[in-house]
Structure formats: C-alpha cells, structure tokens
Amino acid sequence: MTHRPYTPWLFLAPGLAICLMFTIFPFVNMIVLAFTDASALGGGRFTGVDNFVRMAEDPKFWLAARNSALYMIGVVPPLVLLPLLIAMLAQKVVPGIGIFRTAFFTPVIASAVVVGLIWTWLLDSRGLVNNVVEALGGTRIGFLTDSTLLLISSMVVTVWRGLGYYMVIYLAALANVPKDLHEAAMVDGAGPIRRFWSVTVPSLRPTMVLVAALSAVNGFRVFSEIYLLSGGTGGPGGASTTMVLLIQSVGRGLTGEVGYASALSFVLFVILLGLLLVTLKLNRREEQL
C-alpha cells in the first residue's frame, strides 16, 4: 500500500459531496415528489399517478411537448449538415485559418442571453432583418409576435449558435479520415461531390450520429432562446412554450406546484434518456456493420 486507506476518500470527498447533494439527491427526490401533491410551501401527500393523469389531460403539457419535439426536429438536420460543411472549409490549413476558426467559435462563447438579446433586436418588427425585407420590396414580418415564426426564429438562433461548437467536433473527426481514401477515390476519377458522399460521409457517420444525439437532446430541452425572444412570455398567449419553460413556470414561486413540476421533470428525463439510448443503439449497429 502506498497510501493510507482513507486517503482516496479525502481526495474524493469534495467531488462526491457536490454530486450527491446537488445531483443525485435532487434527482431521487424529484422522482419521489412526482408522486405527491407537494406545493412550494413543502409537505405533500402521496397521490399515486394523479400528476400523470392530470398531465395527460393538460393541453399546456401537450403544447409544450409538441413544441419541444418540433424544436428538436427543426434543429437536428441543419446542425448535423451545416457544421460539417463549415468544418470541411475550415479544415484545410490556409493562411489566417486560425482567425476564421476563432471567429466561427465566437457565437458559442457568447452566452445564450447575449445571443438572444442581439437576435431579438435583429428580428424586431423595426429591426435590421425587417429593414432588409422591406428594402427588397417585402412587408415587415412578425418574427417575434407570431407563435410559429417565434419557434422558427428561435431555431435559427440555436442553429446559428451551434455552428461553431459542432464544427469543432467535426474538425477533430475529419482529421482522422485517412487521406489515402480520398486519394484512391481521386485516382478513380471521383469529383469533390462524389468524394463527399462516398468517402467523407461514410467515415464520419459515427460523428454525425453523435452530433445528431447532442443536438437532439439540446433541442428538446431548449429554454433560453424561446424565453428571451419571447420576452419571458413563451410567445403570444404562451403558444410557443416548451417543456423546460413549462416546468419553470409551474414549479417556481410561492404558488409553485412542486409535485406537478416534478412529474413534468420526470417525463422530460425519460424522454431525454430515451433519445440517448436510441442513438447509442444506432451507433452500436453502425459498429457492427
């Protein structure tokens, strides 16, 4: 033995304490609370599956779940494809490439709040985008006042902010694509588009699945973009609300329904875990092929 038996636990104590107190315990407690009618003031009796029955009958839940799902479906394809194209552009080492890579990463560094505020102003009825639309002869568009357009605008912001992040993941993966595959394809007379589909995409498929999983999970749990672009309301009449916005508004404050919010959180967790499991399975099948 090169150390006393309790030494490792001294090393682990701070980390374990934080994880147990602020992740594992709240998680277990959330599941327990989901089956009670606990309020913001505490207490709560065991009510079985009442919260889940209520959820099934709650139009707000279905609206939020639908919006979160739509959000996910909307952001995944562009976030899988566009950063890949950008990474291919930024992969080749040409003079000044560091500046480009750093600049492409800037939206990732800037907080969701800064990004949300900038885009709120760009998409405002008097904003820059609408000025361009008008200059081109169109009429001003209510990007932030129509519930569907608000969802789509938020998706655009999410995609814009994600480009640099996923680009970096693709850059790392592209570096591992064997060069001779490209050279062999070139000898066979394959053009750049042909090579993209028959060399790049197949060798990057596991990375693409990973990006799809990450962007799907992040898309489903969207909060900041919708919150900020709607000025905290979740859209006109709350029509653009999402799961996390709903949990936040149900569970917070003196009137917070902690039991019901926990049941909603539980459903959110199950959906997100399901998404991860599906992707893991896809990836495993990929490896078997």
Next chain:
Amino acid sequence: MKLALRYAALLAILAISIGPFLWQFATSLKGPTEDVFLPDFIPNDPTFGNYAAVADVVPVWTFALNSLGVASVNVVTNCLGAAMAGYALARLKFRGRRFAGVIFASSILVPFEAILISLFLVMRGLGLTDTLTAVVLPGAIAALNVLLLRNAFLALPAEVEEAAVIDGANAWQRFTRLALPSVKGTLVVVALFSFMFSWDDFLWPLVVLSDQEKYTLTIGLAYLQGTFVQNQRLVAAGTIIAVLPLILLFLLLQKHFFRGVGEGAIKG
C-alpha cells in the same frame, strides 16, 4: 482560383458569425440622435456614453462583479476538486473505486433541467436561496470534469510515480508535484469551459436569485431588456460588457483549445 473560392466562402461564414456582434457593438457606440434601426456599422459620432448610462439605469458593474466572482470560484473549485477526484479514481487503488466512478458517471446522465425544481428545494432547505453561493454550488465540481481529468491522469506513465513512491512521496505530494503539472492541457480546457459555463449560465441563476443586488450579468441583462427595451443603445452596451471578457479570455487561450484539432488536421 479554388483558393479564392475557399476564402470567399470562409469570409461569408465569418460575416454571418460575427456580423451580429459587430452590429451590436456599433449600436452600443451610437449617440442619442442616431437612428439605431439603420444597418449602419459605423456610428457617425461614436461615444462611450451608453456604457456609463447603462450603469446609471441598472447596476451593471455590480452584476459583472457578481458574475466574475461566481465564475472565478467555479474555475478554482473545478480545477482543484475535479482533479483531486480524478486523481483518486485513476491513480489510487482502494475498495469502492468502482462505486465512486459510477456516482460520477450517473451524474452526467441527469439533465440539469429535470432536477431544477428539486435543486431549488435543496437550496431552500440549506437556507441558501438568493445567495451567490447557491449559484456556484451545483456546478462547483462537475462530474464531467472529474471524468475528463481521470482520463488525463490514466494516460500518465506509471514508472514516474513508482519512483516518487520509492523517494517517499505521499499521495498528496505525488498529486501536486507530479500529476497536476503534467495534465496542464486538460486543466486549461476545464478552466476555460468552467468559466464560460458559469459566466453564461442563465436558467439556474434566474430560478435561485430574486434580489436585484445579487443578479449575475445574464439575468441582469434579461431584466434590463425587459425594462428598457426602448433604448437599444443601453441594452447593446450591456451585452458588449457581458461578451467582451469572454472573447478576450478565449483569444488568450484559443491556441491551447485548437491545438489538438489543428495538429490533427496538419497530420491528416
């Protein structure tokens, strides 16, 4: 010709990714008589007055200090606490190591949004709601960083440490003098991301803080926009105050960040 096309495409993406920031910066410099709706990137009469004015309207420098304090503590606790735990998992043999590893691994799988309300109750139970301590604690030692550093420590050769054991170094000495200096690269990444994550966090401070004096920059800005949306110059100044330190920090550390990626690309 091909190179020209590549640069044209790169420049187009550059414009899309930093154009909005430049426009926001330009807006923050515009004087009260200038039209903020026009797509003017160069203010006629640039002024820093908006930065002073935004501080008169909301205590934006207090918010910034709060954010800076929270983010700095987060960097220190993550680099030190996660490294300690990662070191124990990677380099020390003891009963229960697997169990400790499983706790960290399962923590990663819990989405923060799902424990939001429950976590708020924990903070209330501890009497910490509406304190900056409550903002720091949940992410103070992130499980992901523990596992990142564990992997970094695993990669170190065993011989060096065996030599140190023979020289009579105890576990703490081996950790601080041998292991920690040799994972500097991973520590930079952990530090950068801890700072960024903490500085940018919005949902948790929004839920746990209520007293305006304790606001961090992100919720301070959302509040600023809600109240003074009519004067975009002030909101713009606020967002620049929020984003500039991060951009500077990233520029300082970007070499470390892109090094792995860049090296791979050249070798590729």
